[in-house]
Amino acid sequence: MTKMRQTPAASQLAELHVERLAAIEAASGPVYAIPSEYPAGYHVKPHNHSRAQFVYARAGVVMVSSVQGRWMVPPQHALWIPAGLVHTVDMLGEVSMLSAYVLPDVLSDPPSAIRVVAVSDLARALIIEAVAPVAEARTGRRELVMALLLEEVLRLPDRPLGLPFPSDQRLANLCRGFLDNPSARLVIDDWAERLAMSRRAFTRFFRKETGISLSTWRQQAAVFTALPRLAGGETVTAVALDLGYDSVAAFTTMFRRMLGAAPRSYFKTGEQSSS
Structure with a gap:
């Protein structure tokens, strides 16, 4: 596992964040890359930057929220x-992250929406190299690293770790309530009834508001809830039963379908690649 360095106090981190935002805006190159360390539970207040951000969670789980929804970035x-x-x-556990800030016009067709992606071995090596102190990297070599990193970023596979939120307040309240008490037994008819809609009308309405079906949204919400707990060391059995799954096998099947690996092997793979 990646060894965490001692992190500053919350007040110092807030000051560092302001300085970091100023440095990002003042940077002249097409890509500005920096490392960051945060303690568990730290919250970064609402902000934006004129550059796109590619943030890699080297250790810990990061949760990013906006009006569009929430996105989780596990190791x-x-x-x-x-x-x-x-x-x-928000930092769920101690977090070590590496970020590359990219000028909008550097890429001919940059992603216009938030994306969670699985990091390839090449992308991991490139962003680690990108945040190395300038004094330790030759200028020409550094430019090649940044250029290849941008090419690799566009090729990384999407992962269903985003949770879109509807703009309709009634539906958004139902979604937030589900996150507070997630269950594998969510019934479409119950939500349709609470919004005084037929099942068919509700199904269309939910997809229009979120872009996905309620069934897919529920599974993504389950993964969203499970990952921080699993990353924190809780057993697969405890998490599966708390989420309302009838068996560990049923939860594991859903998890593998969503993330491409069973819960136990998913985190073992991350540990091996970051050691």
């Missing part, structure tokens, strides 16, 4: 945040 994943988007950041 060995990264998040693309479009330029100008106001967002907050």
